[in-house]
Amino acid sequence: MARPLRIEFPGAWYHVINRGRNHDNVFLEPGDYDNFLSLLSECRALWTIECHAYCLMPNHYHLLVHTPAGNLSRAIRHLNGVYAQRFNKLRSKDGSLFCGRYKAILIDGDSYLLQAVRYIHLNPVQSKLIKFPEDYRWSSYRFYCSCGAAPSYLLKSQILNLYGSDNEKAAEEIRKFTEAGLDEETKLFYTQKKIPPVRASGTFKEWIKNKRLPEQKPIREVPQSKSLLKPPSLETIVSWASQAYEIPVESIKRQKRGSFNEARDCAIYLSRQLGGYSEGEIGRFFGGIGYTAVSNICDKIEKLSKENTAVRQRVSQLDDVIREKNSLKNDKEGQQMTNEDLTPLRIGQY
Numbered sequence: 001m002a003r004p005l006r007i008e009f010p011g012a013w014y015h016v017i018n019r020g021r022n023h024d025n026v027f028l029e030p031g032d033y034d035n036f037l038s039l040l041s042e043c044r045a046l047w048t049i050e051c052h053a054y055c056l057m058p059n060h061y062h063l064l065v066h067t068p069a070g071n072l073s074r075a076i077r078h079l080n081g082v083y084a085q086r087f088n089k090l091r092s093k094d095g096s097l098f099c100g101r102y103k104a105i106l107i108d109g110d111s112y113l114l115q116a117v118r119y120i121h122l123n124p125v126q127s128k129l130i131k132f133p134e135d136y137r138w139s140s141y142r143f144y145c146s147c148g149a150a151p152s153y154l155l156k157s158q159i160l161n162l163y164g165s166d167n168e169k170a171a172e173e174i175r176k177f178t179e180a181g182l183d184e185e186t187k188l189f190y191t192q193k194k195i196p197p198v199r200a201s202g203t204f205k206e207w208i209k210n211k212r213l214p215e216q217k218p219i220r221e222v223p224q225s226k227s228l229l230k231p232p233s234l235e236t237i238v239s240w241a242s243q244a245y246e247i248p249v250e251s252i253k254r255q256k257r258g259s260f261n262e263a264r265d266c267a268i269y270l271s272r273q274l275g276g277y278s279e280g281e282i283g284r285f286f287g288g289i290g291y292t293a294v295s296n297i298c299d300k301i302e303k304l305s306k307e308n309t310a311v312r313q314r315v316s317q318l319d320d321v322i323r324e325k326n327s328l329k330n331d332k333e334g335q336q337m338t339n340e341d342l343t344p345l346r347i348g349q350y
Contacts, residue, residue: 006104007197007208010070013109015116015199018080018102019060026087026097027058033138035086036061039079040153042273045306046316049075050155053117055124055139062120064113066158074316076102081323082273085231089276106208108200115186116199117144117159118178126182133178144174231275232322234285240325241267244318254287266315268294269301274322 020026027033033056040063043049049071053064065072084097107116121133121141133141143150147167150156163170189199198205232240242249245263252264264286271282272294279294286294305312 006073007106008067008070008072010068011109012067012070012072013107013113013116014063014065014067014072015105015107015120016063016065016072016076016102017060017105018076019099021096021099023059023099025058026060026083027056027138031090032087036079036083037151037153039083041151042082042302043075043079044153045302046078046312047071047075051140051153052113052155052159053120053140053144054154055120055136055141057123057127057129057138062123064107064116064120066109066155072104074320076104077323078319082276085274085276089231103195104197105195106198106200108198108204111201111204112199113159114162114177115183117174119182119186119190121178122182141178145171147171231277234271234275234277234282237271237275237322238267240322241270241318244321253285255289262311262314265297265301266318268297269315270319270322272298274319 027036036056037054040051040054044051048067048069050066050068051063052066053062055062065075067075080098080102087097088094105116107113121139121144124130124136124139125133130136133139134145136142140150140154140156143154144156144159160167160170160174163173189195198208200208238249238252241252241263245252245266247263251261252267255261255264268282268286271277271285272279277285279291283289283291283294301311301315305315
């Protein structure tokens with residue numbers, strides 16, 4: 001049976017939901033929640049995806065995200081895959097963490113944003129984890145009730161602006177709206193056995209049907225359970241970076257003093273992101289550089305990816321190739337990419 005088509009376009013809003021495999025917990029301790037929220041910041045830097053509300057429950061999560069670049073699948077794949085990799089590495093486990101494909105409900109931004117935010121923030125109340133939503137540590141609600149600055153992984157201004165330019169009054173209105181509880185339409189929508197992929201007005205649905213669906217191309221997703229069952233080795237990451245950037249392996253493994261080497265820095269960054277290796281392991285492999293140097297290089301790539309579209313695209317492309325080819329590595333350990341494999345990448349000179 002074919003999967004439902006993901007509807008992706010620039011400027012789209014989604015309510016994203018994903019659950020642990022077999023309803024198992026995916027957050028076991030505070031560090032897990034922090035790791036996930038840190039990855040939200042990375043997704044914003046790498047793919048400009050914006051998180052406007054969230055709630056992390058022990059065995060699942062809810063996100064309200066906006067995609068200026070129309071690349072939801074790419075960003076969420078990174079979020080789920082890298083989080084699962086880090087979760088498993090900390091516990092010396094292997095295998096998939098989430099229950100397959102995540103749910104992404106396309107939201108009509110003109111009609112249903114506030115209802116989605118309220119539903120997300122009331123999730124721990126509905127689940128009887130707490131009595132009042134502001135008491136739940138792992139949701140964005142407490143930031144909306146405060147006039148203080150939000151963390152880097154949360155953008156709250158757009159939701160607040162729906163209530164006007166006075167943030168203090170807007171925060172109070174959001175509190176009142178949330179405390180009023182879920183409306184019947186929202187309850188009915190989310191309690192359906194099979195939740196529809198779109199929550200929208202009739203006009204928006206017609207626009208999707210007539211404008212977006214005809215031009216939508218199938219989006220190939222590499223499932224987390226296949227792409228990151230085992231992390232790629234450091235040697236493999238360097239080999240793939242070498243072929244992608246068309247420079248020798250040794251030029252990536254060892255740095256010439258005083259020169260910038262994007263291929264090397266990108267390989268170091270992806271060694272941490274996809275391989276889950278520690279700064280110490282990475283430093284020893286890349287010519288004996290220190291823990292701080294590895295951390296600084298990773299921070300530099302994140303910053304460059306945020307500021308420079310071309311760098312962001314190259315990092316994303318290499319990430320894609322590593323994930324795709326790593327799904328084959330379980331069958332053919334150490335398999336090398338061919339020129340044909342790298343045709344979509346072709347970074348070359350940079």
